[in-house]
Amino acid sequence: MAVKNMIVQKNMFDLFDQLQVNSDLNKTVNRGYRSVQSPINSWPNYIYDLQLDLNIISEVKNEIRTGKHPNFNILNEEQLTEYKEDLQNAKIMPIAEWPILYADNSPIPANPSSSLIDIIEVKSQNELNEWCRVTSNSFHTVDPRIWNGKDAHYRFFLARQNNQAIATAMVFCNSASSGIYHCYTEPQFRNQGIGSDLFRHCWIEALKSADLPVMAQATQKSADAWTRLGMQICGHLYLLKFTI
Numbered sequence: 001m002a003v004k005n006m007i008v009q010k011n012m013f014d015l016f017d018q019l020q021v022n023s024d025l026n027k028t029v030n031r032g033y034r035s036v037q038s039p040i041n042s043w044p045n046y047i048y049d050l051q052l053d054l055n056i057i058s059e060v061k062n063e064i065r066t067g068k069h070p071n072f073n074i075l076n077e078e079q080l081t082e083y084k085e086d087l088q089n090a091k092i093m094p095i096a097e098w099p100i101l102y103a104d105n106s107p108i109p110a111n112p113s114s115s116l117i118d119i120i121e122v123k124s125q126n127e128l129n130e131w132c133r134v135t136s137n138s139f140h141t142v143d144p145r146i147w148n149g150k151d152a153h154y155r156f157f158l159a160r161q162n163n164q165a166i167a168t169a170m171v172f173c174n175s176a177s178s179g180i181y182h183c184y185t186e187p188q189f190r191n192q193g194i195g196s197d198l199f200r201h202c203w204i205e206a207l208k209s210a211d212l213p214v215m216a217q218a219t220q221k222s223a224d225a226w227t228r229l230g231m232q233i234c235g236h237l238y239l240l241k242f243t244i
Contacts, residue, residue, distance in 0.1 A: 004102045004234040005076060008215040011179040012074075013049045015172045018153050023145050028069065032056040035069045043140035045070035052079050054086060061090045064242045073240040080238050087240065096239040099223040101216045101231040108203050108230055117166070117194055119201045122156035125149075131156050135168045138184045155205065159185075159198045167194050169202045171209070178206035180216040196225050203229070 016036045020027040025044070026037045033050040047060060047069050063069045073092060080087070080094060087093070122128050125144070132142045147156065153174070159167035167185040171178060180202045185195040199216070206214050218226060223233055 002078075004213075004215075005100065007177050007213060008100045008102060008179075008217075008234065009049075009076065009237070011172065011174055011177045011215055012181075012217070014174040015154070015179065015181070016044050016046065016048060018151070018172070018174075019044065019146050021151075023143060030059070033060065037070050038143060041141045041143045043142050045072060047073045050075060050079065052083050057083065057086055057090050057092065061092060061242060065244070071242050073242075075238050075240060077236050077238070080240075091243045092240050093243055094238045095241045097236050098217055098239075099220060099233045100235050100237055101218060101223060101226055102234045103203075103214050103231045105207065105211050105213050107207075108200060116192065117159045117161050117197060119157060119159050119198060121205075122147075122158060123149075127158060128156060130165045131158055131168050134158070134165050134186065135182050135184055137186065138182075140182070142182075155209075157198065157202055157205070159194060161189065161194075167198050169198050171202050171206050173206065173210050173212065177213045177215050178210055180206065180214065183216070183218070183222065195222065196229065199226055200229060 019025055020036055024039065028035045033047055033056060035047045036044050038045055050056060050073065060069065060073065064071050122131050128144050128147060132144045135142050147154065154170055154172040157169045158165050166189045168182055169180060170182045171180055180199060183195060183199055203214055216226060216231060217237065227233060
């Protein structure tokens, strides 16, 4: 599982790096960690790729306190377990946990897609604005400028019903894996299989783009649905916040 966890984390961290290339995100690289900040949006704003030790914990705490870095850290299970007491002493506390999922580069179950939705890939600025509007109804607000229409590393997908956008997802590919992110369905359209259909579509598109393992992050409820499609939970990531 450790190797799979590393692949999942690298995909997410490479995504943050790639987003910075195409937008006005502020990126900082220090010894032992990286950080990325979006001046006007909630995503992404993280300290990530931390090589934890006591000095790094102290440095991160001080630089969050002075406003140099965002107030959110992403850690894996092993890091949280090993440094739990030190993080608590620094008042850097876990506030969220989510499963990470993984599947080898093999065909997914050939279940038919729902006839209730139409799935399109975003190709225009208007479609991207629509994607960001729906996604921003979740806990993230996303800047439409993250994508210029030319970067092949990531692709955006919309699910529509009666010409209304009701669900979103994004696929990001690096050299080792394809990641599925921002799988969100509007609340009034949930529990109809729409999210699973969109996820399956993204999985198929990821395999078409590159014959690589596919990974994802999810809420526990979504993870339950996606494991029924053939994904495997290989661990958890944690979001931590410094509390003054």
